Amino acid sequence: MSTRWYPIYQRGNPQLRVFLPNFWMKLVRPLPKQLxxxxxxxxxxxxxxxxxxxxxxxxxxxxxxxVRTKITMGKFRRDVGRGYVVKDDDVKYAHVVLPKGQTFEYPDLFEKSKDDDEENMKSLEEAKKSFKNYIDRNKDRQDVPSWFSI
Amino acid sequence: MNKLTNILLRNTIALCHRSQNALLGASVVAAKKDFHTTHAAQDLMEFFDSKKNWSENNIRVGRAWKLDELRIKSNTDLHKLWYVLLKERNMLYTMEHECKEKVRLFPNPERIDKVQESMNNIETVVKERNVAYYKLETGETGERPVEDVVSLIGLPEKYEKKEYAIPQFMNTRWVRTYLENGYINSIAVKKFLRLYKEKQHNEERKARNRDFNHVQHLLKRFPDMDMEKLKAEYPNVDIEKAKRSKKARGHFFPKY
Known part of the structure; x- marks a missing residue:
């Protein structure tokens, strides 16, 4: 069942059983800070x-x-180019309380990749260097397209 | 040899979508399993990818499950696989959301599509089996009954039946629209139908003329064309008539 067709009433009104639920849930960072x-x-x-x-x-x-749920309305915003009004989808939030002793802290997923900037700079430098090489190589034939070479 | 088994493994065990390099190193015993899953964490951390993928830029995964692969699986296997995929999809949604929050690139977003395709395929297979079972047992498909009806605006429509609180004849508000003075016979609907038919007629006419003109120009450019092929391609065009027309006359002496 889940979001598919709600089953027709049968005699005895048997309990609703979901065999292949297609509900989704995603764990998001709590906002504001929670217990x-x-x-x-x-x-x-x-x-x-x-x-x-x-x-x-x-x-x-x-x-x-x-479990406590709330539905937040999606924002109304203007389209950047055309100016017509766009409404974002509504979102259902579920705030779930775990038993007393249990805690959950949202992990920092991008902790390791903080030195990405260095790598990015390195590759940028390399790209600059290779472009300079390319310019130097073709100094004496500036009007020849790049795909034309021996 | 090891490489070969790895490749075989990859092809035969299809895939668990969670990209685990451990799968490649797995022994041949794993091939006997119907499908391979990672050790379940049974925790809220199942909503996140495995820790080594957190800072990856490129996460390699296999393809989606195909229909034919799923058809040879048992019902219990499909049931288990559904939950594996469901968890995987939740994980991917969570990671995608977090990446968006932190203004990062979500690596390999096509993983979500692959999982979704697999889930759709499972549903198709389950439906097929259900229909087969019902046909055998009851002679009907067991699917939701569909009826050809005339919709409120007078157009033919497929209507999937559903459950109502009161029977049709008691629903006076609904019945009223189909009475002699109801909405179905109103001026608005009649006008709509008239314009709709006109539009359809115009489209047909334009298609007819377009095809005829096209055939004329084809005859002009390629007079020795295979006429049977042309007839097969444009069955509604009178080719003899097109041949006689002025537009089909090329820049050469006529052959007749």
Whole structure:
């Protein structure tokens, strides 16, 4: 079921079972700062609190004490070129409370790659050098296109 | 030899989308498994990629699962694989979101498409099996019934049936639109249909003229063309008529 067709009523009204859920959830950085046992998610708009609880407990094996959801409206903004109004999609947030002892801290994913700037500068220097070489090589034939060479 | 087994492994075990170089080093025993997954972390950290991929710029992964590969899997395998893919997709969404927040490039965004394609394929296969089962057991497909109806604006439409709180004949508000003085017979709808038919007619006419002109010019340029092929390509064009026309006359002495 999940976001597909809601099943037709059958006699006895059997319990709704989802075999292939297509809900998504993404763990986002909490904003504003939360207690250490609170985790923030963005999730499918169709998910209820019970869905979120079951999703985390059954699929991710994460115990959940409480779920609070909120839907934030997407921003209205003007298109840069044409000036017409664009509305961004609404987002459903789920703030999930873990049991008392458990904590979760959002990891810093880009800690290691802080020395990227050095590498970027290095490759930039190399590119500059090779371009200079190319200019020097073709000093005496400036009007010949670059693809024409022996 | 080792290299060869690695390649074989890569091709036969298809892929777990999480790019694990460990897969390449895995022993041949892994090939016996129906599909290979990484050790489940069973934690909120499952929402993130494995730690060594955090600072990578290029994460290499295999292709998506194909329909034929999924068709030979058992239902339980498909069920398990669905959850693997679901978790993978959540992981990718999380990483993509964080990359956007931190104004970084998200490495290999096509991974999301691959996972999504695999999930779509699984759903197709499950649907196929469901239909086969229902046809065998009940003689019907078991799919949601579809009906040909006339829509509110008078156009033919496929309507997928759904459940309503009250039966059709009791829904006076809906029935009213289809009565003699209802919306379906209103001036607005009639005008719309008239204009719509006119538009369709014009499109047909333009297509007819375009094809006829094109055939004329083809005959002009290539008088010795294979006429049967031309007829097959443009079945609605009267080729004899096109031959006789002035536009089909080339810059050469006529052969007749």
């Amino acid at each position: 250490p046992n609170t985790v923030s998610f963005q999730c499918s708009m169709e998910m209820t609190k019970y869905d979120i609880k079951n999703y985390l407990e059954k699929i991710y094996n994460v115990p959940v004490v409480d």
